Amino acid sequence: MRTETEHTIYLKDYAPSPYRISHVDLDFAIGAETTRVRALLTVEPREGTEPGTPLVLDGDGDELALGSIAIDGAPLMLSAYLADGNSLVINEPPLRRFILETEVTLRPENNTRLMGLYRSGGTWCTQCEPEGFRRITYYLDRPDNLAVFTVRMTAPRELAPVLLSNGNLVEQGDAGDGKHFAVWEDPFPKPAYLFALVAGDLGSITGSFTTMSGREVALAIYCTHGKEEQCLWAMDSLKRSMAWDEKRFGREYDLDIFNIVAVSDFNFGAMENKGLNIFNDKLVFAQPETATDADYEGIERVIAHEYFHNWTGNRITCRDWFQLCLKEGLTVYRDQEFTSDERSRAVKRISDVVTLRGAQFPEDGGPLAHPPRPDQYREINNFYTATVYEKGAEIVRMLATLLGEAGFRKGMDLYFERHDGEATTIEAFLQVFAEANGVDLEQFKIWYLQAGTPRLTVRDSYDAQSQTYQLKLSQETKPTPGQPDKKPLVLPIKFDLLGPNGSPVSWSGVSGAEVRDNMIVLHSAEAEIVFTGVANKPVPSLLREFSAPVHLDTELGMEDRLFLARHDSDPFNRWQSLQDVGMNLALEALGGHRWSDEAARALGDAFAETLASPGLDDAFQALALTLPAESQIARSLGQDVDPASIHEVRESLIEAVFGPLAGRLLAAYEGLASGEAYSADARSNGRRALRNRLLALLVASKAPGAAELAEQQYANAGNMTDRLAALAASAGAWTEAAPRLLEDFRQRFGGNPLVLDKWLAVTASVPRDEVIERIRHILAEPDFPKTNPNRLRSLVGTFAMSNPTQFARLDGAGFRFVVDFVRDIDPINPQVAARILTGFRVWPMLEKNRRETAKIVLSELQSAGTLSRNTGDILSRMLAE
Ligand code: B3K
Ligand code: ZN
Numbered sequence: 051m052r053t054e055t056e057h058t059i060y061l062k063d064y065a066p067s068p069y070r071i072s073h074v075d076l077d078f079a080i081g082a083e084t085t086r087v088r089a090l091l092t093v094e095p096r097e098g099t100e101p102g103t104p105l106v107l108d109g110d111g112d113e114l115a116l117g118s119i120a121i122d123g124a125p126l127m128l129s130a131y132l133a134d135g136n137s138l139v140i141n142e143p144p145l146r147r148f149i150l151e152t153e154v155t156l157r158p159e160n161n162t163r164l165m166g167l168y169r170s171g172g173t174w175c176t177q178c179e180p181e182g183f184r185r186i187t188y189y190l191d192r193p194d195n196l197a198v199f200t201v202r203m204t205a206p207r208e209l210a211p212v213l214l215s216n217g218n219l220v221e222q223g224d225a226g227d228g229k230h231f232a233v234w235e236d237p238f239p240k241p242a243y244l245f246a247l248v249a250g251d252l253g254s255i256t257g258s259f260t261t262m263s264g265r266e267v268a269l270a271i272y273c274t275h276g277k278e279e280q281c282l283w284a285m286d287s288l289k290r291s292m293a294w295d296e297k298r299f300g301r302e303y304d305l306d307i308f309n310i311v312a313v314s315d316f317n318f319g320a321m322e323n324k325g326l327n328i329f330n331d332k333l334v335f336a337q338p339e340t341a342t343d344a345d346y347e348g349i350e351r352v353i354a355h356e357y358f359h360n361w362t363g364n365r366i367t368c369r370d371w372f373q374l375c376l377k378e379g380l381t382v383y384r385d386q387e388f389t390s391d392e393r394s395r396a397v398k399r400i401s402d403v404v405t406l407r408g409a410q411f412p413e414d415g416g417p418l419a420h421p422p423r424p425d426q427y428r429e430i431n432n433f434y435t436a437t438v439y440e441k442g443a444e445i446v447r448m449l450a451t452l453l454g455e456a457g458f459r460k461g462m463d464l465y466f467e468r469h470d471g472e473a474t475t476i477e478a479f480l481q482v483f484a485e486a487n488g489v490d491l492e493q494f495k496i497w498y499l500q501a502g503t504p505r506l507t508v509r510d511s512y513d514a515q516s517q518t519y520q521l522k523l524s525q526e527t528k529p530t531p532g533q534p535d536k537k538p539l540v541l542p543i544k545f546d547l548l549g550p551n552g553s554p555v556s557w558s559g560v561s562g563a564e565v566r567d568n569m570i571v572l573h574s575a576e577a578e579i580v581f582t583g584v585a586n587k588p589v590p591s592l593l594r595e596f597s598a599p600v601h602l603d604t605e606l607g608m609e610d611r612l613f614l615a616r617h618d619s620d621p622f623n624r625w626q627s628l629q630d631v632g633m634n635l636a637l638e639a640l641g642g643h644r645w646s647d648e649a650a651r652a653l654g655d656a657f658a659e660t661l662a663s664p665g666l667d668d669a670f671q672a673l674a675l676t677l678p679a680e681s682q683i684a685r686s687l688g689q690d691v692d693p694a695s696i697h698e699v700r701e702s703l704i705e706a707v708f709g710p711l712a713g714r715l716l717a718a719y720e721g722l723a724s725g726e727a728y729s730a731d732a733r734s735n736g737r738r739a740l741r742n743r744l745l746a747l748l749v750a751s752k753a754p755g756a757a758e759l760a761e762q763q764y765a766n767a768g769n770m771t772d773r774l775a776a777l778a779a780s781a782g783a784w785t786e787a788a789p790r791l792l793e794d795f796r797q798r799f800g801g802n803p804l805v806l807d808k809w810l811a812v813t814a815s816v817p818r819d820e821v822i823e824r825i826r827h828i829l830a831e832p833d834f835p836k837t838n839p840n841r842l843r844s845l846v847g848t849f850a851m852s853n854p855t856q857f858a859r860l861d862g863a864g865f866r867f868v869v870d871f872v873r874d875i876d877p878i879n880p881q882v883a884a885r886i887l888t889g890f891r892v893w894p895m896l897e898k899n900r901r902e903t904a905k906i907v908l909s910e911l912q913s914a915g916t917l918s919r920n921t922g923d924i925l926s927r928m929l930a931e
Contacts, residue, residue: 061424067192069190072094073092073200078204080210080249085156086117086156087153093105105140107139108189108190110185113161115154116138117152122144133188137188156186164881165178165185171313173250174210174248177316177328182243199235201247205231207229207230208251212251213230214326219233238305239471248311252274255282259292261296267303269288270310284310287350290392294392301360301361310326310327315839316330333349338728339769340770340802343730343738363381374430374438378439380446382443399596400622400673410437410599411503412685413437415895416894417927417929420433420437427923429919461487480495493540500533500536506602507525512584516582520580525538526575541600542597547591548618552619555586557581557582561579562577611628612652614627616656625673629678635650637686660675667733671740675744692900697854704747704750704751716744719744719748760779764791770805777812807840814844814852816853817855829846842875846868849868866907869908872887872921876918880920883921887925893908908929
């Protein structure tokens with residue numbers, strides 16, 4: 051294995067390059083076997099560059115075969131340059147503006163890493179963020195070099211009738227010999243990571259959008275022939291996103307064309323290339339028979355996210371990759387707000403918190419913890435994490451909470467005004483909010499620099515005689531790798547005090563911390579807040595809307611929590627209170643104190659009441675009628691986790707709480723039946739979500755007839771949402787019908803890769819011993835596509851991330867299987883391998899036997915040598931003491 055310091059890049063070492071490239075003129079000759087790339091780069095030294103300073107361009111020697119190299123038309127002598135595995139060094143470039151011309155040959159067909167130029171289903175496409183452009187040509191492959199690009203491409207007309215790149219199409223025509231060409235020009239200077247090219251035989255749908263200043267933008271979505279109809283929802287989502295960004299942030303689209311291309315082989319969700327977004331096709335294609343409501347929502351969200359990057363990411367980009375969260379956290383915040391405005395704000399908030407707790411908290415509490423703005427990395431691809439994205443969005447959300455809507459908007463306006471066209475930093479971002487609002491954000495900045503989830507502890511007391519109510523608050527963040535000492539953070543804590551009937555209790559004075567409106571702003575490690583003139587002992591509703599990403603520790607008893615579940619006017623806390631009660635019962639049972647019948651009944655009653663409340667919408671009820679996930683319980687336990695007992699306890703808690711409600715659940719399930727044709731709108735979606743939740747509860751609590759009901763729903767479903775829900779419920783509880791339904795599903799849909807993924811994921815989540823053999827078997831099928839990230843993630847990713855009892859089996863078979871897989875896939879696609887390996891991040895909190903086995907298995911992988919930098923980096927962080 052490589053050593054700790056090799057390849058480590060530090061934020062403190064950031065320096066601008068001594069040269070800049072202002073214009074890029076690319077010529078792609080695309081052929082069936084190879085592609086030749088000729089690049090004309092207009093290079094100039096920056097002010098102050100000393101004569102004789104070498105020009106160092108990035109270039110991946112595994113991918114680029116250098117043909118020729120010239121400066122201002124004159125070929126370079128062999129001694130004038132050096133091309134090694136990672137770079138091209140021009141020893142003494144002229145100290146004036148010059149044109150560097152290089153020619154390289156690529157083999158896109160062999161590019162299984164899916165970075166740079168590669169082929170997916172016959173289509174040539176690119177992925178350049180973060181460091182893929184260096185696999186296309188030699189370049190200053192860093193986000194702070196902004197250049198204007200012109201792209202010419204020639205390709206066989208038959209193989210690639212469609213030729214696309216960024217910006218505007220300025221010329222096209224016949225190139226003889228069965229070939230044709232197109233020339234694209236992007237007038238907006240951009241970093242190389244936003245470059246894109248697509249060449250292929252594709253179908254398309256078109257649309258148009260008139261911007262707020264009256265400009266007409268031609269929209270198109272390109273896809274495999276025959277899938278055009280399945281792009282309509284994405285097109286609709288795109289138009290709504292464009293309108294929303296104008297209305298909410300005053301941001302208008304800036305080119306005359308906006309193209310999206312759907313491809314089948316893609317390392318992540320999608321990519322915001324200027325004017326030419328490239329998408330994983332699972333985030334484009336939707337039709338009711340094959341896509342679920344979750345797919346529809348995901349498409350809407352990601353289409354919006356990539357579109358919003360046009361301002362937050364493209365026009366204002368990152369100075370260096372340490373600032374990744376500048377564009378990602380902010381853009382996730384923007385897409386969350388879009389969904390909240392388009393659908394239900396409360397439901398969106400709860401779902402986002404579920405995601406945060408399910409993905410980011412485990413990261414922040416484990417060996418891979420890192421600050422939202424890291425200060426070092428070995429492999430930047432490993433930092434496209436829940437911390438950078440989701441915690442990054444939480445930080446922006448806290449900023450909006452602290453500054454208020456108007457104050458936040460003032461800051462955003464100044465950000466766009468001041469930094470448009472720049473590559474900038476987190477500091478510059480915070481500065482505009484500080485200036486626009488006249489506030490100091492120095493302490494707030496720590497959120498970006500410090501890893502770990504703070505624990506906020508609150509204890510309360512009431513003194514009837516003096517009519518005072520006291521809240522004692524303290525915050526603590528545990529050490530994380532490389533950060534032993536933590537500072538207190540600024541915590542915006544929205545709250546209210548509730549009286550006996552749930553209405554707010556008033557107070558006449560408050561002291562001890564910054565309290566404004568219904569928000570405590572905690573700056574210190576500890577505070578004692580005293581409310582005076584409080585007539586009766588209130589129940590506190592704390593951290594409303596989950597106003598800060600912390601673990602909240604209170605001493606509220608079951609009664610108070612159930613009171614909040616009934617009366618809190620904050621829907622988030624109503625939901626949270628039910629979760630808390632469920633969590634407490636599960637944790638106590640794991641500690642040897644099984645719940646009393648009375649406690650289970652009280653929680654059941656609260657669920658029943660939630661279900662019967664006419665004021666709560668279906669989607670909210672669906673979320674509320676859920677017990678905390680096994681991974682959530684594991685995290686609350688924090689150490690000595692035995693996934694098998696958690697599974698057992700949770701299963702029997704479901705039976706104890708929901709079993710007695712079977713009649714009511716069934717009646718509600720039947721009442722929600724609808725003969726309506728599928729519609730993707732939020733209301734119909736909520737209805738299906740609730741109905742399917744009820745079915746899952748009936749099946750999981752082993753209600754009589756529930757397994758048959760699921761089988762019926764599976765057979766009669768008119769859409770994929772209902773069919774998959776019935777399949778998943780049956781497989782999760784392994785009903786008698788489960789194997790039959792799984793078989794049927796594969797028969798019906800096995801020919802559709804995106805639906806096959808759903809089958810792979812359900813199969814991989816079955817919490818039964820034979821699952822590993824089953825997965826090995828599927829992987830060994832001769833036509834299983836080991837180069838397709840979606841398939842691999844659905845099967846093995848789901849197993850490693852979402853099947854805790856089997857992944858962390860006592861005999862180590864789950865760990866060994868995943869490690870074997872990672873070793874196999876790493877040479878094909880290191881990004882996929884590294885991502886799946888992160889499933890091990892839970893290992894330090896497992897009970898002793900599993901922990902030891904995990905450590906042995908990981909250490910064996912480490913000593914096996916030759917791993918990619920991606921996988922090697924994850925592995926060594928995972929094993930660092
Ligand atoms: N910016 C891309 C992610 C690129 C990931 C590279 N490993 C998509 C997005 O966040 O919008
Ligand atoms: Zn993004």
